[in-house]
Amino acid sequence: MAGATTLHLGGDQATRFESRAATRETPLVKWLILGTALSFFTIFLLMPLIAVFIEALRKGWETYATALIDPDALSALRLTLLAAVIALPLNLVFGVCAAWAIAKFEFRGKHFLITLIDLPFSVSPVIAGLIYVLVFGAQGWFGPWLSEHDVKIIFAVPGIVLATVFVTFPFIARELIPLMQAQGKEEEEAAIVLGANGLQTFWHVTLPNIKWGLLYGVILTNARAMGEFGAVSVVSGHIRGETNTLPLHVEILYNEYQFAAAFAVASLLALLALVTLGIKTWVEHRAAVAYRNSQDDAS
Amino acid sequence: MSATKTFRVLPGFNLTLGYTLGYLSLIVLIPLAAVFLKTAELSLDEFWNVVTAPRVLASYKLSFGMSLLAAAINAVFGLMLAWALVRYSFPGKKLIDALVDLPFALPTAVAGISLTALYAKNGWFGQYLDPLGIQVAFKPLGVLVALVFIGLPFVVRTVQPILEDLDTELEEAATSLGARRWQAFRHVILPILFPALLTGFALAFARAVGEYGSVIFIAGNIPMVSEITPLMIITKLEQYDYAGATAIATVMLLLSFILLLIINGLQAWTAKRTGRDR
Amino acid sequence: MSIQVRNIQKQFGAFTALDDISLDFPTGELVALLGPSGCGKTTLLRIIAGLEQADSGQVLLDGEDASGTHVRDRQVGFVFQHYALFRHMTVFDNVAFGMRMKPRRERPSEKQIAQKVHELLNLVQLDWLADRFPSQLSGGQRQRIALARALAVEPRVLLLDEPFGALDAKVRKELRRWLRKLHDDLHITSIFVTHDQEEALEVADRVVLMNHGHVEQIGTPEEVYRHPATPFVYGFLGAVNFFHGRVEGDGLRVGDDHLNHAAGSFGQGAEVVAFARPHELDIVVDGAAGQGIAARISRILAFGVTARVELDGLNGATGQHFEVELTRERVSELSLEEGQSVRLLPSRLSIFEQSHAATAGAGK
Numbered sequence: 001m002a003g004a005t006t007l008h009l010g011g012d013q014a015t016r017f018e019s020r021a022a023t024r025e026t027p028l029v030k031w032l033i034l035g036t037a038l039s040f041f042t043i044f045l046l047m048p049l050i051a052v053f054i055e056a057l058r059k060g061w062e063t064y065a066t067a068l069i070d071p072d073a074l075s076a077l078r079l080t081l082l083a084a085v086i087a088l089p090l091n092l093v094f095g096v097c098a099a100w101a102i103a104k105f106e107f108r109g110k111h112f113l114i115t116l117i118d119l120p121f122s123v124s125p126v127i128a129g130l131i132y133v134l135v136f137g138a139q140g141w142f143g144p145w146l147s148e149h150d151v152k153i154i155f156a157v158p159g160i161v162l163a164t165v166f167v168t169f170p171f172i173a174r175e176l177i178p179l180m181q182a183q184g185k186e187e188e189e190a191a192i193v194l195g196a197n198g199l200q201t202f203w204h205v206t207l208p209n210i211k212w213g214l215l216y217g218v219i220l221t222n223a224r225a226m227g228e229f230g231a232v233s234v235v236s237g238h239i240r241g242e243t244n245t246l247p248l249h250v251e252i253l254y255n256e257y258q259f260a261a262a263f264a265v266a267s268l269l270a271l272l273a274l275v276t277l278g279i280k281t282w283v284e285h286r287a288a289v290a291y292r293n294s295q296d297d298a299s
Numbered sequence: 300m301s302a303t304k305t306f307r308v309l310p311g312f313n314l315t316l317g318y319t320l321g322y323l324s325l326i327v328l329i330p331l332a333a334v335f336l337k338t339a340e341l342s343l344d345e346f347w348n349v350v351t352a353p354r355v356l357a358s359y360k361l362s363f364g365m366s367l368l369a370a371a372i373n374a375v376f377g378l379m380l381a382w383a384l385v386r387y388s389f390p391g392k393k394l395i396d397a398l399v400d401l402p403f404a405l406p407t408a409v410a411g412i413s414l415t416a417l418y419a420k421n422g423w424f425g426q427y428l429d430p431l432g433i434q435v436a437f438k439p440l441g442v443l444v445a446l447v448f449i450g451l452p453f454v455v456r457t458v459q460p461i462l463e464d465l466d467t468e469l470e471e472a473a474t475s476l477g478a479r480r481w482q483a484f485r486h487v488i489l490p491i492l493f494p495a496l497l498t499g500f501a502l503a504f505a506r507a508v509g510e511y512g513s514v515i516f517i518a519g520n521i522p523m524v525s526e527i528t529p530l531m532i533i534t535k536l537e538q539y540d541y542a543g544a545t546a547i548a549t550v551m552l553l554l555s556f557i558l559l560l561i562i563n564g565l566q567a568w569t570a571k572r573t574g575r576d577r
Numbered sequence: 578m579s580i581q582v583r584n585i586q587k588q589f590g591a592f593t594a595l596d597d598i599s600l601d602f603p604t605g606e607l608v609a610l611l612g613p614s615g616c617g618k619t620t621l622l623r624i625i626a627g628l629e630q631a632d633s634g635q636v637l638l639d640g641e642d643a644s645g646t647h648v649r650d651r652q653v654g655f656v657f658q659h660y661a662l663f664r665h666m667t668v669f670d671n672v673a674f675g676m677r678m679k680p681r682r683e684r685p686s687e688k689q690i691a692q693k694v695h696e697l698l699n700l701v702q703l704d705w706l707a708d709r710f711p712s713q714l715s716g717g718q719r720q721r722i723a724l725a726r727a728l729a730v731e732p733r734v735l736l737l738d739e740p741f742g743a744l745d746a747k748v749r750k751e752l753r754r755w756l757r758k759l760h761d762d763l764h765i766t767s768i769f770v771t772h773d774q775e776e777a778l779e780v781a782d783r784v785v786l787m788n789h790g791h792v793e794q795i796g797t798p799e800e801v802y803r804h805p806a807t808p809f810v811y812g813f814l815g816a817v818n819f820f821h822g823r824v825e826g827d828g829l830r831v832g833d834d835h836l837n838h839a840a841g842s843f844g845q846g847a848e849v850v851a852f853a854r855p856h857e858l859d860i861v862v863d864g865a866a867g868q869g870i871a872a873r874i875s876r877i878l879a880f881g882v883t884a885r886v887e888l889d890g891l892n893g894a895t896g897q898h899f900e901v902e903l904t905r906e907r908v909s910e911l912s913l914e915e916g917q918s919v920r921l922l923p924s925r926l927s928i929f930e931q932s933h934a935a936t937a938g939a940g941k
Contacts, residue, residue, distance in 0.1 A: 014388040016467060022474035022483070023386070023467050029480070034387055037379040038395075044448050045401055048413040051423060055416050094322045101316040104309050113319070115563055119327055122555040122562075124509025126529040127548045130536065131330035134337050139541055141333065165326055186661035188309050189628055193648055193655045194675035194730055198310030204674070208665040220403070227406025229512035230529065234536065247408040247512070254412050254516065263416075266409040273404035280404075281397040293664075293712045308628050308648055 052270045056263035067253075067261035068268065075241045076249040076265075079157065083164040083232075083245065084225040090165055091221055095172025096214075100202075103180030104188065114177065120169040128166045129234025132159055155237030160245060163231035168221045175217035176210055183209055212287035216280065223276040227269060334552060337545040349546040354522055355531055359550075361439055362528040366507035369446035374500045377454025378492070384455070385462040399456070402449045407512025414445055415517045437519030442527060445513045450503030457499035461492055461569070494569035501565055505558040509551065578639045578733040578766050579604045580625060585634035587620055587790075594620045595631070596790040605764045607757070609771055609781035613813070617790040618770045619658075619738055625768065626655045626736050638733065654732030654765075658739040660723040662711040668722050669694055669707040675730035697725040700759075717748040724759075737769035741776060753780050774814050778802060786810050808929045811852045818858060818899045818921075820851045820870060821931070829928070833892045834870050838926045848931035853923040855902035860886065861920050862911055869920035872899055874913055884908045891918065 017023040025033070057064055067073060098117060102110055120128065134140050136153040146153060153159045187209070191201040207214075229247040236243045238252065246269055253262035338346065349355070383389075384396050402410065417423045418435035428435060435441045465488065473483040511529040518525040526534075528551060535544035580602040587595040594617045602608050610618040623629040625636055627648030636643045643651055662671050672694045676685055685693070698704040701721040711719055720740060727735060740756065741749040757780050760767055771777050777784045778798040786793040786801060786809075794806040805811040808819075822831035824847045829836040836851065843849055861869060872888035875898075879885075884905045890897035899921060913919070 013463060014386055014392075017386045018388065020467050020471065022471040025480060030387060033379050034383050034389060037376065037383040040376040041380055041395060041399075044444075044451060045398060047417060047423070048410060048448060049398075049401060049405070051413045051416050052409060055413070090322075094319065097315040097322075098319040101312060101319055105307060105312045105316075107316070111563075113323075115559065116323060116328070118559065118563075119331070122505050122509070122559045123331070124511065124529050124532075124548075124551055124555070126509070126511050126532050127334070127551060130532060130544060130548050131333055133536065134333040134541070134545065135330050137541075139539075162326075166330075169326060185309060186657050186659060187663055190655070190657055190661035190663075190726075191674065191678070192308055193626065193628070193653065194678060194726070195649050196674070196678040197649070200678050201309070202311075204678075205663055208663075223404045227404070227409070229406060229408040229411075230510075233511075234533065247406045250406075250408045250412065259416075262412055266406075266412060269406045269409050273401060273406070273409075276404045277397050277400055280400065281393075293710070 049270065052263060052267050055259065056267035058263070059260040063260050064264045064267075067258075067264035070261070072240050072244065073246075073249055073265055076244045076246045077268075079160065079243070080226050080245040080247075082157070083161050084222055086161045087164040087168050087225045088218065088221055091168055091172050092214075092218065094169070095174075095176055095217060098173040099176035099180045099210075100206075102177050103183075104185050117170050117173050117177075120166055125167055125228065125230030126234060128231035129163050132162050132166075132235055136162075154235050155239070156243060159235035160232050160243060163235050164225045164228055167228050167231050168224045171221040171224065172214065172217035175213045175220070179210055179213040180206075212283055212290060216283050216287070219276055219279050219283065223273060226272060331552070334545055334548050337542065338549045341542050341546060345542075346546050346549075349543045350550050354526065355528070355547060357523045358526045358528045358531045361442060361525065362508055365439060365442045365446055366504050369443055369450050369507050370500045370504040372443075372447050373450045373454045373503045374496055377451065377499060377503075378458055378496060381455045381458040381462055385459060400452050402452055407449065407510070408516075410448055410513040411445065411516035414441075414448060414513065418444060418517060436517050437521060437525060439525055441517040441519070442514055442525060445517050446507040446510060449510055449513050450507050453503040453506065454496065454499030457495045457502065457569075458492055461495045465491065491572065494565060494572050498562060498565040498569055501558060501562045505555065505562065508554065508558075579637075580734055580766060580768070581635075581637040581640070582621070582625065583635040583637065585621065585624060585631045585636070587617070587624065587629070587631050593790050595624070598634070598790070598792060600785060600792065600795070602766060602768060604766055606782045607760045607767045607769070607780065609769055609777035609784045610787060611771055611774060611777040611784050611813075612787035612793075614772055616787045618772075618787050621787070622736050622738055622768060622770050625734075626653050627651045628655070652730070652733045654727030654730065654735045656720075656723045656727050656735070656737040656740055658742055660711075660719045660743075662719055662723060662726070664711050666710075667707065668698070668703070668709050668711070668714070671711070671722060672697055672726045672729050674726065693729065697729055700728070701725045715748075716744045717752055720744065720752060721755075724756075728763075732765065735765045735767040737767065739771060740769050741771070741773070749776075756780060778814070786813065788813075805852075805927065808850060808852065811927060816855050816900055818853050818855065818901075820853075821848075822851060823848055829926075831870055834920075835868060836870070836923065836926065837868075838923065838928070843928065843930070849928050850931055851923070851926045851928045853926050855885070855900045856883075857923055857925045858899070858901045859922045859924060860901055860903065860907075860911060860913065861922055862913070862917070869922040870899075872919060872921055874915050874917045874919060877908065877913060877915060879905055879908060886913065888919070888921070 024030075098113075101107075102114065133154055136142050136146060136159065138147065138154070140154075153162070187205050188201050191205045196204065226245075227247055228245075229251070232245055233248060233251070236245070236248055238244060238248060240252070244252065246265060250262050250266050250269070253259075253265060341349070380399070384392065384399075415422070415436055417425070418428070418441060419425045420429050420434070420436065422436070425436060433440070435444055469487055469491075470483050473487045474480075478486065509529060511527070511533075514527055515530060518527060518530075520526050520530055528547065532544045532547050532551075535541075535547065582598055582600050585595050585598040587593075598617075598621060610621060612618050620629060624631050627636075627643070627646065631644075638646075638651065663674065666674070669691075673690050676690045676693065679685075695704055695707070698707055701724060703718055703721055703725070706714060706718060706722070711722070714722065724737075741752055744752065753776060756769075769781070778801075781798060783795065784798055784801050785795050788809050794801050794810045796804075801810060802814050805814060811817050812819075820829070820831045820836070822829040822836070824843045824845055825835070828838055829849065829851060831851075838851070871891040873891055874886055875889050876887040877884060878887070882905075883902050884907075886901045886903060886908070888899045888901065889895075890899060901921065
């Protein structure tokens with residue numbers, strides 16, 4: 001399912017098409033396509049983004065600032081960061097392990113395994129929340145046992161972390177698998193022949209080669225972890241100051257008709273999205289440069 | 300003969316594969332299995348009654364209908380956007396290219412309230428649409444708008460790399476053989492793009508069916524009119540009807556699995572058609 | 578150090594990559610494993626290195642069974658086909674890698690490492706590239722760096738997988754000579770894999786010819802070229818003409834034609850194939866019917882030192898093509914013309930049993 005979120009390394013090559021008669025449209029057709037495409041982009045994508053910031057500042061900077069330093073907002077921010085900080089390393093270790101096993105070795109059922117890793121992408125976030133309610137909720141498999149031992153998972157922080165881990169589960173693995181498959185294992189074999197052990201090989205040879213892909217996966221994971229709404233909403237219980245993440249806080253404010261405050265918090269998340277896209281573009285650029293350098297055959 | 304079947308030069312196979320399978324089972328597979336086990340508590344009749352209740356049926360119609368429509372809209376306009384990004388130079392192109400991924404990065408709740416602000420009766424667009432008799436927010440049309448938004452990057456990002464890889468010689472050959480520009484597109488380029496286009500369509504559709512956050516604000520969630528299927532699950536959960544929620548989830552999960560298989564097949568087809576490895 | 582392989586067997590699924598291979602590689606020799614792609618030569622090299630495990634059989638290094646020894650501990654130098662240089666490290670760091678990976682108590686000091694790296698870079702005449710990255714090097718330079726890196730761990734044997742495969746023709750020739758000279762200086766037992774017969778014959782002390790997981794012939798370059806042991810070797814080492822025929826009397830019957838060549842140990846009526854290299858065929862313009870093979874000249878190429886005549890078979894050899902190498906004097910003496918019908922007379926023929934010859938894929 002990650003077809004659209006994997007690192008892609010195309011440079012701008014419009015001139016290649018524009019300079020040739022056979023790959024050029026008549027100006028009328030060109031402007032028609034360009035105009036339609038850009039209108040579509042503006043209406044469906046750009047306007048919603050702009051609206052967030054304008055609505056956020058509608059009641060002035062003061063309301064904006066108040067909404068952001070509200071204790072409930074701050075505690076929501078803390079929980080959002082906490083969930084991301086826990087989910088990220090867990091999925092990072094998983095992603096690296098899965099990619100190592102899948103890319104460097106041959107075994108049966110590999111394609112099936114890749115499909116299974118993709119699974120969380122194709123499951124509705126609501127179902128992602130539901131499954132943990134079924135396992136850990138009051139009526140779930142472990143519900144009675146958990147309440148006996150006074151452990152709260154659903155409607156508490158651990159549930160939020162679990163739901164976040166689930167929805168961000170495939171990102172890093174999905175990024176690394178094709179990358180490491182494309183790089184093959186010759187460099188690793190060379191390191192082993194030269195006497196390096198497994199960890200040395202990974203650290204000195206594999207890691208430097210996958211760092212951009214890894215970073216890319218981390219950024220996507222982080223963005224999704226901080227922004228997840230549906231799954232977290234199911235397991236959160238919406239307890240203000242306790243089990244609210246930023247996106248849930250936005251919902252509460254909005255449903256209480258505190259629109260300016262809702263948009264103020266939302267603008268913070270939108271800013272995070274823009275920063276994510278910025279870093280992502282930068283990583284793409286760096287990876288493309290690294291890729292071109294490594295492909296560049298001087299002979 | 301001292302050979303063992305498990306001989307491997309690179310280390311860590313058992314460790315990494317074992318960890319992968321263990322973590323996958325704990326986080327994904329076992330919890331997902333809970334859905335099916337919970338559903339099994341219902342008799343077939345009960346199950347059938349839950350998943351075919353009128354309100355639920357209306358939600359399927361809305362979710363699947365609007366998801367298909369949104370994916371189709373994205374297929375057409377996404378292709379045009381990808382085409383413009385690959386083939387034309389224009390100012391601000393890099394920025395637009397980067398922003399295409401916004402729906403991935405923007406939290407769905409943010410998108411949801413923002414779209415509502417645009418399309419509500421007194422909203423930015425709504426105030427002009429309403430006098431024309433077009434109501435978007437709190438109507439099925441609102442669901443469509445949200446689903447177009449979140450599905451937008453899929454078609455663009457699956458088609459774009461294939462377009463970039465296209466050899467200009469193909470079109471030059473077509474032209475030299477007397478094809479007009481439209482014919483070259485229709486008979487040479489489109490067949491090459493088609494698997495990717497279909498993949499993007501399927502990805503957008505799959506995402507749209509399960510989408511929750513960006514839809515519920517603009518949809519208004521009026522029973523029989525603008526309730527999406529994921530919302531039905533939430534509604535049942537809020538009524539502590541776990542079995543009911545799970546039954547609907549089962550229907551959605553089965554659909555997801557089928558879609559996942561179709562998408563995997565499509566991606567393999569794309570790779571085969573275009574000689575790209577993933 | 579000497580290398581021996583004993584009864585190596587390797588399957589990939591239903592495909593037999595190596596079928597009961599036993600070979601000796603004496604100390605200090607430079608041996609070529611030569612064969613078409615898919616013949617198992619690279620697999621054999623990787624098994625010797627320990628990068629691949631045989632299904633059965635042994636690899637003996639210096640007489641000791643190394644089958645249980647990890648590649649890390651075998652002290653082999655391996656040069657990969659695409660060099661596998663670490664692209665994020667400089668040339669210096671690449672060459673130093675093996676020394677730096679040693680356990681702390683065996684590891685030389687950074688100063689010793691630097692000294693050794695420069696020694697090796699001088700050996701491969703690329704000391705001035707120490708600070709470059711692999712992507713900034715030409716193919717030939719990468720190849721030499723890969724070799725220096727392999728030598729840095731002081732390997733007991735040197736294994737090279739298609740060492741010149743990815744280079745263009747001119748660089749390839751230069752490097753061949755350079756590798757031969759390097760081997761003469763260092764005298765490390767070396768094995769290299771190649772599919773290029775010219776390369777193998779020119780560089781190696783000995784050539785091992787492989788096909789379909791079998792060893793077809795082992796010998797010095799001269800031996801294998803002069804006296805091919807099998808039709809496959811005949812076809813693989815240089816251009817060849819072949820005639821299908823039957824032993825009859827004291828010669829061969831090929832279609833309606835007859836060749837006066839003793840068929841050695843083959844019995845009367847045996848189905849055989851006879852091979853002759855282009856320079857072992859002569860053309861006669863007025864030969865008697867039934868003597869030699871009837872053919873029609875399709876093309877005469879007389880721009881080189883020698884002239885090449887291409888012919889289409891007639892009578893019993895219809896559809897076959899032949900190639901004859903003559904001196905230019907001989908061509909003008911015969912005043913050959915395209916379209917002319919002539920007869921081919923072999924000066925030397927190598928005759929093999931029909932069934933055996935089925936593998937001679939490279940024949941013309």
